Amino acid sequence: xxxxxxxxxVILLSAFVIGWAAETAQTFIPKALALxxxxxxxxxxxxxxxxxxxxxxxxxxxxxxxxxxLRLLVGLGWPMIFFVHFFFVGFKxxxxxxxxxxxxxxxxxxLFLFLSILYFIVILLKGSLSCWDSLVLTAIYVAYLxxxxxxxxxxHEGEEDLPWIGQQIVKLSPVxxxxxxxxxxxxxxxxxxxSAHPFVETLQKWSLGLxxxxxxxxxxxxxxxxxxxxxxSAFNWARQTxxxxxxxxxxxxxxxxxxxxxxxxxxx
Numbered sequence: 001x002x003x004x005x006x007x008x009x010v011i012l013l014s015a016f017v018i019g020w021a022a023e024t025a026q027t028f029i030p031k032a033l034a035l036x037x038x039x040x041x042x043x044x045x046x047x048x049x050x051x052x053x054x055x056x057x058x059x060x061x062x063x064x065x066x067x068x069x070l071r072l073l074v075g076l077g078w079p080m081i082f083f084v085h086f087f088f089v090g091f092k093x094x095x096x097x098x099x100x101x102x103x104x105x106x107x108x109x110x111l112f113l114f115l116s117i118l119y120f121i122v123i124l125l126k127g128s129l130s131c132w133d134s135l136v137l138t139a140i141y142v143a144y145l146x147x148x149x150x151x152x153x154x155x156h157e158g159e160e161d162l163p164w165i166g167q168q169i170v171k172l173s174p175v176x177x178x179x180x181x182x183x184x185x186x187x188x189x190x191x192x193x194x195s196a197h198p199f200v201e202t203l204q205k206w207s208l209g210l211x212x213x214x215x216x217x218x219x220x221x222x223x224x225x226x227x228x229x230x231x232x233s234a235f236n237w238a239r240q241t242x243x244x245x246x247x248x249x250x251x252x253x254x255x256x257x258x259x260x261x262x263x264x265x266x267x268x
Contacts, residue, residue, distance in 0.1 A: 007198035011049075014191035019233060021184035024166035028178075040253075049222055052196045061200075061218050068219035077231060077251045081238045085247070088239035100244045105151050109252050112144040 053061045082100060090097035102110075119136060123129055162170065169180045200222075207217035234250045237243035 005202065007195045007202050010191050010195035011199050014188040014195065017184050017188035017191070020163050020165050021181050021188065023162055023233065024169050024181050024184075027162075027170055049196055049200060052200050053218075056200075060215055064215045064219035064222075069223040072220075072223050073251055073254055077234065077254075078248065080231075081234055081244065081247045081251065084235050084238040085244040089241050089244070100248055102245045102248060105148075106245065106249050106252075108144070108147055108151075109249055112140060112147075113252055116140050 050062065050066065082097075085100060086097045089095065116137060119133075119140070123133055165184075169177055172180065200218075203218055203222055204214050206221075207214040210217075234247040237247040237250070
């Protein structure tokens, strides 16, 4: 089992590399769009796993990975953000935190997430997912991207909040800086491409060896590992004063990408 675990390590490392590149790229583009791109890039490992499962036509595992991803993001991600913020910003500083107030433009992200969830009710009622359903979900996502791209430009993410490697990259001159970010994207993407298929096979071997249903194992373990980097980013923001809304919206945008872009993979 230890020899088979290399793909899990590579998946995690590639996810972190992509996350570092995405967070560093936030210094070049507006905040609202940057956070959406960050969430999209952070879910690439999850997309890779889902695409591998879809390519192999393992429909039960597709459902397991998708539902497990959404369950962890909503059931674990949102509560943990609040409690991390409550402890580090509230409890340690003697404040009573009752809620996390989002910024005004964040209402669009919540609205479009709500629209995609409403459409999932339609899919549930008719008991099937077709190409037309995929087009509708993709259209919702494209409309969302067009809208947030037109939002006013805001302040960029502070350099002090970047990971160490990002802080070093932003000190470079423009051309080396962009080249370094592109290199991180390419390196993480290549590693992700070659490790996604072995990763799924490893999960199946582990589930059989432990005597656990493959459906249950993929539903909980695969999303937890592939979503780990985005949770690290969100919890890091949650423990900082004034950054909790960013943490919540990182999760919201991850859920939008998961529900609106992963679902069409079922049609493969």
